[in-house]
Each structure stands twice: as C-alpha cells, then as structure tokens.
Amino acid sequence: MESKLVFGRISEHIHVQLFLSFLKVGFFMFGGGYAMIPLLERELIEKKKWIDKGELLEIISFSQMTPGTIAINAATHIGNTKGKALGGVVASLGIIVPSLLIITILYYVAGNHFESDIVQKAFTGIRACLVVMICRSVYTLFRSGMRGSISYVFFLLALLALFCGAHPILVIVTGGISGFVIWKWFGHRTKKASI
C-alpha cells in the first residue's frame, strides 16, 4: 500500500515523466531525424500537452541551426522549459538510453551478422509507414503553421530551393533573415497579415 503510494508520487514527478516520455519516443524512433516528428506530436502535443504545434516547428527549425541531432535538441529544449536544466539532461538521457541498450546488446549478440533478411523486410515496412506518418504530420502542421499568403510564398520558395539541392541549414538561415528583413521594412503591414 505504502510502496504503491510512493511509486505513484515518483511517477508524477516532472523529471520522471520527462525521462519516460522521451524514453518511449527513443525506443520507437526509426529512421532518425524528421521521422520522430509524428511520435513527438502524439506524445508531447496530444498526450502530455507540454507544447503546441507552433512550438514544435520552432524547436525543429532551431535544432537545425545548432549542432547535434534533432532528437537530442528537442528533448533538451522541452526538458529545460518543463523542468529546468535537470529536466533537459534527463529528457536527453531518455532519448539516448534506447540506443545504448539496443546497440550494446546487438554488438555482443549478433556480432558481424546483422544483415538478416527478416530485419530488412520489417525495416522496409517501417519505412513505408514513416512516409505515411510524415505526410500526416505535414498536413496537420500545415494547417496550424501557415498564416497569410506570405507563408505560402516562403513554403514554395523553400521547397524549390531544396529540390535544387540547397543545404537545409542555408534554407533555414535565409528564411529567418528574410523574415526579419520583411518585418523591419513593412513592420506594420506584415504584422496585420501576421506572417
């Protein structure tokens, strides 16, 4: 009875929740990078309500400009806003622990023979699933993140630049600077159109 009470209290603690949430994301994060966005949407926006869609987009664009993987950056930032610096560290640990556990076990168990046929098939299936999930994320983010016709101009220009082979960091930095310049020049008008 008493131990149940203690456990209940521990699991309600924000740092424990941060760790567990990101641990869950880490364990099911296949394909790396953008593939984690559907998982983050579900866990952080829909379930825990820690951030909204706009904040998720901010975190992603910020992660691209700072060193390291998107997963760790997102975990650190959200952890920090919810549970100070310790929260940031704990959330990042949650993302790292699955890699450590799974790869260490595979290193000693599978050794050099990890090119199995079944794993390959399962992974191809997962990749098909990732495409579908990313499509849905793009759709929901599109509905919340696009405001005013200038958003569509930015969106199309960025997509065009990427298709022409521009580096993502260059695209983001250019986008941010032009946002600033437009605000500086047409401050009031664009504010009404709320870019």
Add this chain to the structure above:
Amino acid sequence: MIMDLLTLIWVFFKIGLFSFGGGLTMVPLFIIEFEKHGWMTSDRFMDVLSLAQMTPGAIAMNSATYVGNSVAGVTGGVVATGALAAPSVIIMLLMSRFLMKVKEHPIKEAVFGSLKPVTIALIMFAGLQIGENTFFGDTFTNIRWKVIGIALFIAVCQYGLKKINPIFLIVLSAIAGVLVL
C-alpha cells in the same frame, strides 16, 4: 584503456560539436576520425551505419554506441554516446534559456513566422526523399508495388482510427513487411 576512453571522449565530443543539421551530416566526420585512429575501415562503418538505421534511436547515437563498444567495451559505448550528445545538450540548454526570454518579442515572432513554413517544407522534403528510396528501386520505372500497398494499408488504418498510436502503426508495418515482402 584510460587512454582509449579519453580519445573516444575527445573524438566524439568534437564530432558532436561540429555537426550541424542532424545525424547524417556526421557520417563523413565519423569516417575520417575512425580511419585516423584505426578503429574501423569505411567499408565496415557502412555496415554499422545500416545497422544504426534499422534500429530505433538517433542514427549518430547508434553508430557511436557501436564504435565505442568495439574500441573499449561497454564503458566505451557509454562514454562515446555521452560525449557525442554532450555538446548539443550544453548548447541547447543555453539556447533554450534565450528562447524562453525572448518568447513574445516581435523580432522573434517575425523570424519564426517565416521559419515555420520553411520548416514544414523541410519536413515535407525529407518525407519525399524517404518515399523515393522506399517506393522505387534503382530507377523510377522500378516501382515496388508491395511496399506501396503497405503504405496504403497504413494510411487506411491511420485514417480509420483517428486517435491511433504511431507506435502501434510502426509495429503493424513491420509485421506487414515480414509477411508480404
């Protein structure tokens, strides 16, 4: 042993500090450093990379754990992964504080207002790239219908069950892949 661990920390911290734009940009840095220290040939690292892509977790972290293990055992794996994550955790903690401070500032609103559609474009482009590699073989005429079938099946599941958990979809698609492909 201690020297191996210190070298691991130094190498992975350095890579973590200078890799902008996510996991795959680290690959060339990994190869240069591993060959320099004689830890792994680039051929062997390509095998490790495909393992890292097929297992959950960030690709760069997975590679670091594997290489760390091969250099200095379990401790090496932990140390290498920690050292790779450390720079981004430290930098992001500082940035995060800055972001919270400027939360409602008009300049920040302006910059992120234009960054949002750009970021959506980036995500969409990443999705298209994964789709291209998954649904087509070496050429665009080589269409993999079975894989497209799995994607349609997942899309129907996702549409039919509104509050479906993405984890469930991932497990489902893995099973479908083993059964159908």
